[in-house]
Amino acid sequence: MHLLPLPVRRFAAWCVVVLLVCGVGYVGIRLCSELRTAVTPVLLALLGTALLGPLHRRLVKAGVPRAVAAGLTCVAVVCVVGGAVYIVVAALIDTGDQIVASLKDAGQDLSGHFGAAGTSLDDLASNAKELLTKFGGTAASNVISGVSVVGEGIAMAVLALFLVFFFLRDSDRAVGALRSVAPGGSADTLEAMARRAFRAVEGFMRGTTFIAFIDAVCITVGLLVLRVPGAVGLGALVFVGAYIPYLGAFVSGAVAVLVALAERGVVIGLWVLGVVLAVQVLEGHVLQPVIQSRTVQMHPAVVMVAITAGASVAGVLGMLLAVPVTAAAFGVAYELRERYAPPSGLPGSPEPPGS
Numbered sequence: 001m002h003l004l005p006l007p008v009r010r011f012a013a014w015c016v017v018v019l020l021v022c023g024v025g026y027v028g029i030r031l032c033s034e035l036r037t038a039v040t041p042v043l044l045a046l047l048g049t050a051l052l053g054p055l056h057r058r059l060v061k062a063g064v065p066r067a068v069a070a071g072l073t074c075v076a077v078v079c080v081v082g083g084a085v086y087i088v089v090a091a092l093i094d095t096g097d098q099i100v101a102s103l104k105d106a107g108q109d110l111s112g113h114f115g116a117a118g119t120s121l122d123d124l125a126s127n128a129k130e131l132l133t134k135f136g137g138t139a140a141s142n143v144i145s146g147v148s149v150v151g152e153g154i155a156m157a158v159l160a161l162f163l164v165f166f167f168l169r170d171s172d173r174a175v176g177a178l179r180s181v182a183p184g185g186s187a188d189t190l191e192a193m194a195r196r197a198f199r200a201v202e203g204f205m206r207g208t209t210f211i212a213f214i215d216a217v218c219i220t221v222g223l224l225v226l227r228v229p230g231a232v233g234l235g236a237l238v239f240v241g242a243y244i245p246y247l248g249a250f251v252s253g254a255v256a257v258l259v260a261l262a263e264r265g266v267v268i269g270l271w272v273l274g275v276v277l278a279v280q281v282l283e284g285h286v287l288q289p290v291i292q293s294r295t296v297q298m299h300p301a302v303v304m305v306a307i308t309a310g311a312s313v314a315g316v317l318g319m320l321l322a323v324p325v326t327a328a329a330f331g332v333a334y335e336l337r338e339r340y341a342p343p344s345g346l347p348g349s350p351e352p353p354g355s
Contacts (some may be wrong), residue, residue: 045163087233200331212242222275
């Protein structure tokens with residue numbers, strides 16, 4: 001081994017480290033996939049705790065007992081999320097038939113202007129119900145599997161809510177419990193890593209919530225100005241969808257355009273499309289760089305790769321969890337670098353510029 005040049009030996013050592021890290025990461029991901037029913041509620045509860053922590057702390061500072069404050073926080077979340085889901089679902093149910101009819105009318109209008117291409121769109125809109133019926137028949141054949149998936153999702157959501165309550169109530173004991181299981185003299189390092197990771201997740205959730213609120217307000221105002229029915233419900237859908245990067249914005253924007261198309265016609269539908277695109281441009285070029293750069297120190301390319309990897313591992317849920325998990329990993333890496341990187345001027349540290 002000593003016959004090899006020093007740069008080659010260093011490169012080989014780094015390759016071994018990278019392979020070991022990738023191997024451990026792969027095994028961890030496979031274990032989480034196999035135990036997803038237990039792991040997913042814990043991760044969702046950690047995200048919820050990071051988001052709701054400031055509200056819980058304010059209630060505690062106001063003199064509310066910790067358990068009562070945690071309970072009130074969880075009840076508030078259930079009311080807000082449940083109300084938003086009810087408003088959105090009710091709006092979609094009321095406008096479902098109008099959406100199909102408006103698509104058919106739009107296809108007929110386009111067929112008069114674009115000939116065969118418009119006729120194809122008209123045929124597609126005319127056969128929309130038939131296509132939905134066929135897909136519905138296929139889905140009905142797997143209804144037992146679908147009910148099982150829905151039941152599993154509800155169970156995980158309930159478990160996550162209970163875990164949020166316990167995490168908020170017992171957050172003051174978390175540091176002591178973590179230090180008690182730390183091996184040897186690593187308690188300080190482990191605590192610092194955990195705090196850094198949790199601050200990164202808090203920053204991500206805080207920044208995402210602020211961006212989601214601005215998006216929802218802008219789109220809701222635009223829908224109200226254009227007099228689109230269900231504007232508040234669609235704004236709530238935009239707010240909830242913003243927590244799933246890229247996909248959530250696309251789906252919520254598409255629903256808003258379809259509802260506007262159904263209720264107000266093609267012209268207003270195009271105006272709503274313009275509003276949605278303008279808000280997305282504002283988010284991508286102003287809000288994300290300014291807000292997330294202060295809360296989560298990650299390049300947009302890293303975010304996109306993390307989302308893609310999360311989607312390949314766990315679908316939509318993986319997209320939701322990928323960025324905060326990556327932010328926590330970056331927080332741990334920054335903490336380790338600050339603790340163990342050799343100070344400037346010591347042996348093994350890079351020479352300062354100009355020396």
